[in-house]
Amino acid sequence: MAFLSTRRAHAAAPWLAGVVAVGAGLAAGEIAAVPVSPDASPYFAVGSSVVDHSPAAVREWAIETFGIADKVALFVGMGIIIAAIAGACGYLERRRPATGSAIIAVFAAVGVLAAVNRPGATWTYALPSIIAGVVGIVVLRLLLAQLDDEPSPIDPDVHTEDVRRQALSRRFVLAAGGVAVAAVAIGVIGRRMLSDAADTLADRARILLPKPAVPAPPVPAGTELNLSGATSFITGNDDFYRIDTALQVPTLTTVEWRLRIHGEVDKEVTLTWDDLVAMPMTERLVTLACVSNDVGGDLIGNARWLGVPMQRVLDLAGVRPGADMLLSTSVDGWTCGTPISTITDGRDALLAIGMNGGPLPIEHGYPVRQVVPGLYGYVSATKWVVDWEITRFSEAKAYWTDRGWSALGPIKLASRIDRPARGTSHPAGEVVIAGTAWAQHIGVERVEVRIDDGPWQPAELATEYSVDTWRQWKFVWQADKGDHTVTCRAFDKQGRPQVERYQSPAPDGATGLDERRYTIA
Numbered sequence: 180m181a182f183l184s185t186r187r188a189h190a191a192a193p194w195l196a197g198v199v200a201v202g203a204g205l206a207a208g209e210i211a212a213v214p215v216s217p218d219a220s221p222y223f224a225v226g227s228s229v230v231d232h233s234p235a236a237v238r239e240w241a242i243e244t245f246g247i248a249d250k251v252a253l254f255v256g257m258g259i260i261i262a263a264i265a266g267a268c269g270y271l272e273r274r275r276p277a278t279g280s281a282i283i284a285v286f287a288a289v290g291v292l293a294a295v296n297r298p299g300a301t302w303t304y305a306l307p308s309i310i311a312g313v314v315g316i317v318v319l320r321l322l323l324a325q326l327d328d329e330p331s332p333i334d335p336d337v338h339t340e341d342v343r344r345q346a347l348s349r350r351f352v353l354a355a356g357g358v359a360v361a362a363v364a365i366g367v368i369g370r371r372m373l374s375d376a377a378d379t380l381a382d383r384a385r386i387l388l389p390k391p392a393v394p395a396p397p398v399p400a401g402t403e404l405n406l407s408g409a410t411s412f413i414t415g416n417d418d419f420y421r422i423d424t425a426l427q428v429p430t431l432t433t434v435e436w437r438l439r440i441h442g443e444v445d446k447e448v449t450l451t452w453d454d455l456v457a458m459p460m461t462e463r464l465v466t467l468a469c470v471s472n473d474v475g476g477d478l479i480g481n482a483r484w485l486g487v488p489m490q491r492v493l494d495l496a497g498v499r500p501g502a503d504m505l506l507s508t509s510v511d512g513w514t515c516g517t518p519i520s521t522i523t524d525g526r527d528a529l530l531a532i533g534m535n536g537g538p539l540p541i542e543h544g545y546p547v548r549q550v551v552p553g554l555y556g557y558v559s560a561t562k563w564v565v566d567w568e569i570t571r572f573s574e575a576k577a578y579w580t581d582r583g584w585s586a587l588g589p590i591k592l593a594s595r596i597d598r599p600a601r602g603t604s605h606p607a608g609e610v611v612i613a614g615t616a617w618a619q620h621i622g623v624e625r626v627e628v629r630i631d632d633g634p635w636q637p638a639e640l641a642t643e644y645s646v647d648t649w650r651q652w653k654f655v656w657q658a659d660k661g662d663h664t665v666t667c668r669a670f671d672k673q674g675r676p677q678v679e680r681y682q683s684p685a686p687d688g689a690t691g692l693d694e695r696r697y698t699i700a
């Protein structure tokens with residue numbers, strides 16, 4: 180404390196407050212960038228923009244002078260400049276309140292601009308810089324407030340002044356020191372997570388997927404009805420629903436990835452990425468649905484998956500007789516119990532590495548996940564999968580079955596209205612209703628539509644792609660004036676109709692019919 184009990188130290192306090200506050204803001208920016216993207220970190224977004232926009236001559240000079248350490252030099256240089264300006268912010272804020280805050284706000288705005296202009300950026304890239312700015316300003320004001328109680332120099336009681344100044348100094352030092360320690364800790368953690376994410380992104384950009392030995396059959400004309408507002412037959416990666424328990428998307432590279440197969444097997448096997456990609460690949464279109472998908476919901480998507488048949492991988496280890504469950508675990512510890520019969524009965528259960536022509540997106544399980552046609556995701560679709568234990572349903576439970584959901588989760592027969600949008604108005608006459616229906620691994624036989632309490636009428640079905648993909652349908656309605664309710668129902672190829680009685684998703688998937696209300700004017 181002693182160093183702050185002198186006048187000079189007091190003069191330095193606002194500078195220190197500025198540096199600590201801006202440091203805290205930058206640390207907050209790092210941690211806030213973690214759920215967004217490594218490119219959204221204000222510090223690195225600005226640094227990268229400087230690199231991208233500096234003239235070639237400057238870049239060459241930097242490379243000549245600093246060699247391969249040119250980027251390190253840039254970030255260290257930026258750090259020194261930022262620290263100097265940050266100190267000045269503290270000084271200015273102390274002399275004329277709000278001036279330092281204004282400069283920090285300008286900094287934050289520069290961060291926002293740099294971040295939203297990174298390749299592939301979305302508006303969420305702005306958030307870390309905004310958070311950094313807010314934290315910087317709030318911390319600066321709080322720290323300077325610790326100095327504000329300082330007694331006036333004309334205080335007649337010199338002795339008291341010394342005592343109060345001592346106490347004040349201690350408070351300021353404790354606050355500034357505490358914030359600085361927290362900022363460094365948070366900044367380091369944030370940076371670690373961001374560089375892990377950056378490693379995974381780089382790994383994903385580098386890998387080449389093998390060509391399928393067994394390609395997916397082409398999508399025939401007529402599978403896609405091409406009606407505006409209807410769901411497309413293949414769901415793009417960005418539109419594909421995402422469900423998992425991961426607060427932080429696991430970051431795993433193909434170099435780190437292993438799949439250990441153990442339990443009731445003839446021999447334990449550990450597979451590397453190279454082992455996996457050396458096996459013949461199968462490509463399939465499979466519709467994946469979440470058990471939490473309510474009637475009319477959108478937690479379902481159809482994608483082109485590339486992977487090794489799970490049966491072949493099981494065969495490497497050899498399943499012992501009596502075992503009936505594959506208990507798979509993700510790198511972040513989520514577990515899933517899949518009936519071994521659904522892997523060995525000839526359906527296209529895949530240990531997938533590709534989605535819609537590229538590597539798996541990181542949030543969809545990079546580098547390796549499971550896809551089993553016919554089963555809800557919670558019992559089949561482990562993302563970031565790293566461990567397979569061969570066991571029995573009588574012995575093991577998995578993440579969701581431990582929380583009351585059914586051990587078995589075949590996807591229920593369902594249909595959905597996709598257009599026109601719910602609650603819209605239309606002129607009397609022809610209204611084209613369209614939707615999707617799915618009877619996974621069985622196939623959709625028929626879809627019917629009912630207007631109000633009228634009779635069930637057949638809808639026109641799109642061409643079937645396979646029993647493992649959803650099927651589009653449409654119904655041309657001659658609508659007359661009034662408020663109407665349109666309902667749909669599907670039948671599967673075993674002749675079973677959709678269950679009409681409503682049941683909520685827990686414990687084994689929703690039932691009930693999708694209906695929509697429209698006004699015909």
Ligand SMILES: Nc1nc2c(c(=O)[nH]1)N[C@H]1C(S)=C(S)[C@@H](COP(=O)(O)O)O[C@H]1N2
Nearest residue numbers: 420421422423424469509513556557560562
């Ligand atoms: N590691 C992991 N895998 C998981 C889950 C999870 O929470 N963790 N959720 C499952 C559930 S409930 C579903 S519906 C699917 C969703 O896959 P998607 O996010 O690629 O659409 O992933 C499955 N795989």
Ligand SMILES: [Mo]
Nearest residue numbers: 469470556557
């Ligand atoms: Mo799910």
